[in-house]
Amino acid sequence: MLQETRALHPVRRRGWKGWFAVRKRHLGYVAFALNRLTGLGLVLYLIIHLVVLSMLARGPETWDAFIELAKSPAFLLLDVILLAGILFHGLNGLRVILVGLGIGVHRHKELFWGLMLLAAILFIFGAWGFLVV
Amino acid sequence: MSEQKVTFRVFRYKQGDTAPHYDTFTVTVNERTTVLEALQAIRRDQDGTLVIRHSCHHASCGTCGMRVNGKEVLACVTNVLELGTPTVTVEPLQNAPLISDLVVDMGPFYETFSQAHLPFVRRSEYLPDAEVAEGVPFHMRFESCIECGLCVSACPVVASDAEYLGPAALAAVWRVVQEPRGTEVPPLLDWVNSEHGCWRCHVALECSEVCPSNVDPGGNIMALRQELVRRALGLSHG
Incomplete structure (x- = not known):
């Protein structure tokens, strides 16, 4: 009888949208949401990357034309965005691994900001390398 | 003790409704009024059909858990004015079967x-x-x-x-x-x-x-x- 009654009750479950419902949430939740977002972005990049590599099979003209496009400022800006995603996902992922193993659980916010400082430094160097050098 | 009016935007849902909606109530509160007390005042003075659940009023029983302004809290120990918002949005807990209004099936x-x-x-x-x-x-x-x-x-x-x-x-x-x-x-x-x-x-x-x-x-x-x-x-x- 209880089960029958329950079947009538809707469950307010946000599903994957709940991952990104960061309003009023704390740092760990925001980091979780960004990790998901950057993870999805990196998967998308991987697919695009494989599609681009398939151009090699179409001959040198096609590939050379793509390389010209890849050197354009707009494309280099996409590389910079990719770098930001990689750095965030990688270094926050390191935090998740450490905390997930019980290391620094109650210092996870300090760990996050420390690793993000490292990410920012690496990003500045990397972006400078992409856009200036 | 000074009093002021606060608007409460309350999640409403009854069995058979096609979708939930929000009702708005204005409640006079003072520095000590909790969200639970405000909801009780709404139920007592404005809408007797509002369904809420509570027991101890001092954070021991865990029955008045709900989302206030998007954050999970115990309504009995959540001070209305300390929220600092002119409108207080009150919703039931997520990830649980919804029974009615602010009450979920635990x-x-x-x-x-x-x-x-x-x-x-x-x-x-x-x-x-x-x-x-x-x-x-x-x-x-x-x-x-x-x-x-x-x-x-x-x-x-x-x-x-x-x-x-x-x-x-x-x-x-x-x-x-x-x-x-x-x-x-x-x-x-x-x-x-x-x-x-x-x-x-x-x-x-x-x-x-x-x-x-x-x-x-x-x-x-x-x-x-x-x-x-x-x-x-x-x-x-x-």
């Missing part, structure tokens, strides 16, 4: 939680030097978890994985591992050592942020993982 939560076999009382860690009466082995206190379900509502993994055991049950298992008191620990560890058990947590740790009793479910889940690793490596003697 049955599924209790079913999972009870599988941890957590006793109601524990050995007290407070005042270790306090004198113990003759015939009493040690001081006891109630367990910290008040089974309010705030952690389950706040968890983003529960939002997308209905089979996930959830932070409350996992934290309860860790308490039993810490202090078994006759409970068989290995079956419990087998239960949580699964895809939808403690390994499912993705370290958002919002559970520990919203917990009103300092249970620290997130920390307990990580402690469970460490224990499982220790046992897998043959390093645990428990």
